[in-house]
Amino acid sequence: MPDKIYLDYNASAPLKPEARDTAVAALGIGGNPSSVHQSGREARAIIERAREDVAILVGGRTQDVIFTSGATEANNLAIRGFVPEGEPRRVIVNGTEHPSVLEAVGDAEHLPVKADGVVDIGFLQRMLADRDWRNCLVSVMAVNNETGVVQPIDEVVAVAHAAGAKVHCDAVQAAGHMPIDMLERGIDIVTISAHKMGGPRGVGAVATGPGVALNAIIRGGGQERGMRSGTENPAGIAGMGAVCASAPSYGPNVAKARELRDRLEVALRETIPASVIVAANSPRVGHVCCVALPGVPAETQVMMMDLEGIAVSAGAACSSGKIKTSHVLREMGLGDDISGSAIRVSFGWNSRDEDVDGFLEAFHRMAARIGS
Known part of the structure; x- marks a missing residue:
């Protein structure tokens, strides 16, 4: 591990x-x-x-x-x-x-x-x-x-x-x-x-x-x-x-989180064309990336990333042990292929460059394994 x-x-x-x-x-x-x-x-x-x-x-x-x-x-x-x-x-x-x-x-x-x-x-x-x-x-x-x-x-x-x-x-x-x-x-x-x-x-x-x-x-x-x-x-x-x-006093950390998020999204677009960055062109804070692999359930992605030692969240809420399609993404008019396949990557005060590197390596392995 x-x-x-x-x-x-x-x-x-x-x-x-x-x-x-x-x-x-x-x-x-x-x-x-x-x-x-x-x-x-x-x-x-x-x-x-x-x-x-x-x-x-x-x-x-x-x-x-x-x-x-x-x-x-x-x-x-x-x-x-x-x-x-x-x-x-x-x-x-x-x-x-x-x-x-x-x-x-x-x-x-x-x-x-x-x-x-x-x-x-x-x-x-x-x-x-x-x-x-x-x-x-x-x-x-x-x-x-x-x-x-x-x-x-x-x-x-x-x-x-x-x-x-x-x-x-x-x-x-x-x-x-x-x-x-x-x-x-x-x-x-x-x-x-x-x-x-x-x-x-x-x-x-x-x-x-x-x-x-x-x-x-x-x-x-x-x-x-x-x-x-x-x-x-x-x-x-x-x-x-x-x-x-x-x-x-945490302004530099906020700027660093945005830098890491932006680098992550650029790499995802370049190397996994099937991935979808949700709200990419909307006004957003700099520490959040919501990314979907259409057709791959969010809970599957979260579990596979966890096995790689990486903690992320599903874009959907959990209730009584069941993953539900994200109401947020549905409200935005996105179909089940996106709203049920989105995970959230969020950065903060202690995030590091190597966190992005590790996520990308694991995400690539996961995408290759499931054929995206």
Whole structure:
């Protein structure tokens, strides 16, 4: 078995040293953050420092950051908690969103994307044209987790606000890779996750803009300003704060990830003509490549690459042990030959040139074995 090559940063990034060290140090504080004695105050101070770091990263206000158990809970809080219970509301979600957005409420309306994976702004205008929507939330992610397509959030905000609607942006795959600047851009709610940036698993955050009040979906204790009951996780939150604080200094790593991704895609086009780079001509972040071998099931590719010591993901989601055709690629109008045969290669802060070399060697062997 060769040395392991990890190319699945969009699923979970390896823990950054600063996150590990900060989280370990926080583990030594035994107090409950809600206690008023010294140990409790020390734990509370850790959380509040991290809250400041998250606010700075997303461009929001410290007092408007709420810690959660991860992005799935954060997205549910953003959408399900948008208006007080019992009041009428409307939710519009981009059809290529993460399932935690698509499935947060059962009556969400879907905003389609065009063939390039970018949301149809004209369609959104028509959806909002019939009235002044004061209790409407439009949810569009900053960066798609499967394809890396960057959505026109500024245009979404302009259209939504003109109709009186608010905007939620799942920025999980954008945080640490590009500026978010929620207050400057007028984004009303932002959600992020620690472990996608190299922080600990099981920690996320919601940041709200001025005038946005969410309704708690977890009650019984009143923690996080009454918005998320349950004793906070100071160690995990501290690790999240550390990666948020270090994100601005990781510009060279972001550039390196793009360089590696671009080299990978050039090589695939030149040496395996049957391969298809999804959304190749769309606006994309630089660390994600979604590549399909038409007719070869994604799960087969993932397993064969794993046997070669290379970790990648299927472009499709797993549910109860069954691989499903990617809803993202189907929304883009791609047939089953592509949407069922796409894998995702994603780079990050610790990616190396030899990772690309190893992937290409293994991918060539796999393609030759299956006759592509």
